[in-house]
Structure formats: structure tokens, C-alpha cells
Amino acid sequence: MPQSNHYHHLMFGPAAIARQKVDGSYTAYGSQTERPDDGPTPLDTREKAMIRALDQFQIATVAETGWPYIQYRSGPKGFLQVLDDHTLGFADFAGNHQYVTAANLDHDDRVALLLVNYPLRQRLKLYGRARTVEAADDPELLDRLKKIGDMTVAATCERSVVIDVEAFDWNCTRSIIPRYDAAYLAELSEVYQRKAGEREQELLQRISELEDQLTQSSTHRSDPGTPS
Incomplete structure (x- = not known):
């Protein structure tokens, strides 16, 4: 389905189209007005x-x-x-x-x-x-x-x-300078803090598992076994 051309019909008058033809951008823009207005x-x-x-x-x-x-x-x-x-x-x-x-x-x-x-x-x-x-x-x-x-x-x-x-x-994003307000930064901070908390819990769980493995290994090594 072609892009709606109502914007083009509203904004591109004869002068704009003439400039686009000179500039070489008519195919991308003004040519959309060659078919009837989509409304x-x-x-x-x-x-x-x-x-x-x-x-x-x-x-x-x-x-x-x-x-x-x-x-x-x-x-x-x-x-x-x-x-x-x-x-x-x-x-x-x-x-x-x-x-x-x-x-x-x-x-x-x-x-x-x-x-x-x-x-x-x-x-x-x-x-x-x-x-x-x-x-x-x-x-x-x-x-x-x-x-x-x-x-x-x-x-x-x-x-x-x-x-x-x-x-x-x-419009294209090329010339937009990003700006961040306090609410946006607070939201980002909350997300990062939650993710950091999740990673901390995963790390603590892994440490606990490693400590259990070390304890079990130490127990096996200290077993005197059967005397000769």
C-alpha cells in the first residue's frame, strides 16, 4: 500500500515543487502529488x-x-x-x-x-x-x-x-540534540537499580552454591577412610 500523500498535497504548492525539481528531490517528495489526494x-x-x-x-x-x-x-x-x-x-x-x-x-x-x-x-x-x-x-x-x-x-x-x-x-532524527529531564533519568535509574539488584542476587546465589561445593569437597578430603 503506498504512503498516504495527504501531507504532500497540503504542504507542496507549485513553488515548493519547482524548487524540488531544481534540487533533484522531486521524485522523493513532490511526485507524491501526481496521484489524487488520499484524504x-x-x-x-x-x-x-x-x-x-x-x-x-x-x-x-x-x-x-x-x-x-x-x-x-x-x-x-x-x-x-x-x-x-x-x-x-x-x-x-x-x-x-x-x-x-x-x-x-x-x-x-x-x-x-x-x-x-x-x-x-x-x-x-x-x-x-x-x-x-x-x-x-x-x-x-x-x-x-x-x-x-x-x-x-x-x-x-x-x-x-x-x-x-x-x-x-x-522528520529525520539527524539534527535532534537529545535531552533528558529529571523524571526520565529517575526512571532509567530505577531500571538500572532493579537490574543491578537482580544481578547481585544471582551472584550471591552462585557464591552460596560454590561454598556448598567447597564444603562438600573439604569433607571428602578429611575422611580418614579405612585404616591399613
């Missing part, structure tokens, strides 16, 4: 795992002035939630009250998300159409998005943001 691409297992593992991302919207606006979002791991194969959602925590992202979505629902997992050096660009849902209009949705696993977000949340995914594209 919105569903999220698969790999994308869902990436999304659920993140505690931060960047979201870009289009201002009424025509300028792009990028906002950094963070929260507990998994606060960007996968609602189904085509839909994401997150609770909009109260911020500096500029309301640029929310206002932008009122007139242009197109968004781009940049998702990066620094320890694993993974980077995913995701495109979709987003809408805001005020808390008073759908409190149940906001309550759902505030629940992350066994915990509930205590921060003030003013609205829900729901994103209908159109397309995504995985």
Missing part, C-alpha cells in the same frame, strides 16, 4: 505512542494579520490526548490571557503541531483543524481531558481544544 491520514500505533509520551509540544496558528503564531504548551505526560484515530484533545490551562491561539482559531481553524521526544530523538509534524469548546458549553469534555491516567489536573482550565487530524510527517 486525512489516521493516526497509527507509532503516532499514538509518541503523542501519549509527551509532556510538551508547540502549536502554530494563523493570526488575523496573516502572521503565524507559535505557542509552547506543557503539562503532565499524556495531557495531549488521543480521542480516536483522527482526533486529539487537551485541556486549555489558564495562561497570560492574551488569547491569541484561541482567537486565531475563531477565524482560521488550521493548526500545525511540532512534537519532539528528545531522549528518543523523535520528531513529528502534525497538521489539523482545531476548535475551542468553552468549559460552560461542554463541562464533561473538559473533565475528560483533565483526567490523565489515575490523576486529575488541578490547574484552572478555561476550555477544551479539539483537533481533527488531517496529516502528519515524521
Whole structure:
């Protein structure tokens, strides 16, 4: 089955395709637009795992002035939630009250998300159409998005943001500088400590077995046997 080409149709306009032809990269990229648009691409297992593992991302919207606006979002791991194969959602925590992202979505629902997992050096660009849902209009949705696993977000949340995914594209890992936060290092430390404990128990068991063998050998050598 060929790769979905919806991303290519969304991102590669005539100017991009012209540059690709000059550069020699058209076959790898722009040529995907030669067949009809496959339409919105569903999220698969790999994308869902990436999304659920993140505690931060960047979201870009289009201002009424025509300028792009990028906002950094963070929260507990998994606060960007996968609602189904085509839909994401997150609770909009109260911020500096500029309301640029929310206002932008009122007139242009197109968004781009940049998702990066620094320890694993993974980077995913995701495109979709987003809408805001005020808390008073759908409190149940906001309550759902505030629940992350066994915990509930205590921060003030003013609205829900729901994103209908159109397309995504995985970037290469070449230029990603890995970074490790305290939680990730603590998790690694726990794994290593557990493995070290298991190896220690194996070593102690082996030492005990060797001591038993030495004791038995010493007992046999000290046996006087039958006098001549």
C-alpha cells in the first residue's frame, strides 16, 4: 500500500515543487502529488505512542494579520490526548490571557503541531483543524481531558481544544540534540537499580552454591577412610 500523500498535497504548492525539481528531490517528495489526494491520514500505533509520551509540544496558528503564531504548551505526560484515530484533545490551562491561539482559531481553524521526544530523538509534524469548546458549553469534555491516567489536573482550565487530524510527517532524527529531564533519568535509574539488584542476587546465589561445593569437597578430603 503506498504512503498516504495527504501531507504532500497540503504542504507542496507549485513553488515548493519547482524548487524540488531544481534540487533533484522531486521524485522523493513532490511526485507524491501526481496521484489524487488520499484524504486525512489516521493516526497509527507509532503516532499514538509518541503523542501519549509527551509532556510538551508547540502549536502554530494563523493570526488575523496573516502572521503565524507559535505557542509552547506543557503539562503532565499524556495531557495531549488521543480521542480516536483522527482526533486529539487537551485541556486549555489558564495562561497570560492574551488569547491569541484561541482567537486565531475563531477565524482560521488550521493548526500545525511540532512534537519532539528528545531522549528518543523523535520528531513529528502534525497538521489539523482545531476548535475551542468553552468549559460552560461542554463541562464533561473538559473533565475528560483533565483526567490523565489515575490523576486529575488541578490547574484552572478555561476550555477544551479539539483537533481533527488531517496529516502528519515524521522528520529525520539527524539534527535532534537529545535531552533528558529529571523524571526520565529517575526512571532509567530505577531500571538500572532493579537490574543491578537482580544481578547481585544471582551472584550471591552462585557464591552460596560454590561454598556448598567447597564444603562438600573439604569433607571428602578429611575422611580418614579405612585404616591399613
